[in-house]
Amino acid sequence: MGAASLLVLIFAGIAFAGGGISIALLFVKGSKNAQKGQPYECGIPSTGSPWNQFNVGYYLFALIFLIFDVELVFMYPWAVVVKKVGIMALVEIVIFFFILFMGFLYAHKKGALKWM
Amino acid sequence: MFSLEGITNFIHEWLNSHLSAIFALLAEFVLVGVAAIGLFAFLGLVLVWMERKVAAVMQLRLGPNRLGPKGIFQTSADTLKLIMKEALTPDNADKLLFNLAPFVVIIVAMLILAPISFAKNFQIWDINIGVLYVTAISSLSVIGVLMAGWSSGNKYSLLGAMRSGAQIVSYELSAGLSILTIIVLTGSLKISDIVASQENGWWIFKGHIPAIIAFVIFIIASTAETNRAPFDLAEAESELTAGFHTEYGGMKFALFFLAEYINIFIVCAIGATLFLGGWMPFHIGHWVAFNHIMDYIPSSFWFFGKTGFLIFLIMWFRWTFPRLRIDQLLNLEWKYLLPISMFNLLLMSVMAIMGWYF
Numbered sequence: 001m002g003a004a005s006l007l008v009l010i011f012a013g014i015a016f017a018g019g020g021i022s023i024a025l026l027f028v029k030g031s032k033n034a035q036k037g038q039p040y041e042c043g044i045p046s047t048g049s050p051w052n053q054f055n056v057g058y059y060l061f062a063l064i065f066l067i068f069d070v071e072l073v074f075m076y077p078w079a080v081v082v083k084k085v086g087i088m089a090l091v092e093i094v095i096f097f098f099i100l101f102m103g104f105l106y107a108h109k110k111g112a113l114k115w116m
Numbered sequence: 117m118f119s120l121e122g123i124t125n126f127i128h129e130w131l132n133s134h135l136s137a138i139f140a141l142l143a144e145f146v147l148v149g150v151a152a153i154g155l156f157a158f159l160g161l162v163l164v165w166m167e168r169k170v171a172a173v174m175q176l177r178l179g180p181n182r183l184g185p186k187g188i189f190q191t192s193a194d195t196l197k198l199i200m201k202e203a204l205t206p207d208n209a210d211k212l213l214f215n216l217a218p219f220v221v222i223i224v225a226m227l228i229l230a231p232i233s234f235a236k237n238f239q240i241w242d243i244n245i246g247v248l249y250v251t252a253i254s255s256l257s258v259i260g261v262l263m264a265g266w267s268s269g270n271k272y273s274l275l276g277a278m279r280s281g282a283q284i285v286s287y288e289l290s291a292g293l294s295i296l297t298i299i300v301l302t303g304s305l306k307i308s309d310i311v312a313s314q315e316n317g318w319w320i321f322k323g324h325i326p327a328i329i330a331f332v333i334f335i336i337a338s339t340a341e342t343n344r345a346p347f348d349l350a351e352a353e354s355e356l357t358a359g360f361h362t363e364y365g366g367m368k369f370a371l372f373f374l375a376e377y378i379n380i381f382i383v384c385a386i387g388a389t390l391f392l393g394g395w396m397p398f399h400i401g402h403w404v405a406f407n408h409i410m411d412y413i414p415s416s417f418w419f420f421g422k423t424g425f426l427i428f429l430i431m432w433f434r435w436t437f438p439r440l441r442i443d444q445l446l447n448l449e450w451k452y453l454l455p456i457s458m459f460n461l462l463l464m465s466v467m468a469i470m471g472w473y474f
Binding site: 093 | 148149152200203219227269270272279286288293304362363367370442443446447454
């Protein structure tokens, strides 16, 4: 099957998730209770919104990931042809990896890979 | 002999002889959709039962044994219970994103099924960039997780989602590099070509040491990507109650739970396809008689057997290794796995160019 199969699978996913949730709605008789909608934390009413400042470490790793992931996408076409192109492809990827690895070492030296 | 290919061909011919071309195509679409949903339900029920039985064996206890033979219907009963429960939305949640997240997770899991080759010539869509497609779509699942965690309006959920995001994106790199190690050998991203290239031996045997290193790294990275123990920081139950799905209940929780097991199945299927030959039977070089005997086992059995073995391996990890801390987890990826897999890829490309593989 061609690309239409992706549409079929998307619809199957919607049908599966939506079907499950709506069957559950048929059976459930919900009750109203002020306590029910509270966040599940520790029993004491929770203070403050969860949507405030967050540890910057996660974002740092996301940024480094972004750089490396783009490099990884460049490597897919290289990997497909490396056997045909031969030794020239190897020289090129060594240069590519050298630059990438220098960047990696720089990030490491700067302490970007250290969890604080 | 039993083969899935024969069944699909029979259905295709029967539909085309009884219906006009357009309706036959539509009927096939519906059948594919129903089959995918059926596979989801089946995998969910079987894998959850398998997880509980494996855990029981590891801990010298019986596990579920009341409903049906060996407790096989335990998961069905649990699903029934979850259907009966109310799936409420918390008051301070972002209502739209909160309800959308389970759909995103399930649709992403569904989409990855497209290029997976379940048996000989039994594949939904043999796309020419198959492996790249799988890595691309599977990285979308982190969006569903972040959506769920952020929109819940709960501190545990947000923490769990952030950890899960950092972890999934980090380990994607070494998973991608170890996949590339095999792509260097096959020279094609198409799943059917990759399987066909392993006719005289699987890559884990033919590729020598770099292939084995890549396989080990792939298994570690895919365990982390599916948020399984020892990398289950995202839902570390002793510190975050349930991580990103703390606020979910009833059927919405069941969908997250199911998607987790489907993702395990998918990464194991990809691992089996790349390293263990997919549906290809176990062949040894020129042993003609042995190869013929192996060919008698249907290809779907080989595929599900190998995938099942890898799933068992990942379940085994859970009861063997203690959970890592987040800094240890990121150290392991960025300071060990990533450099090792980069040099492994270089080594493999030298081998591929020199022809030092079978």
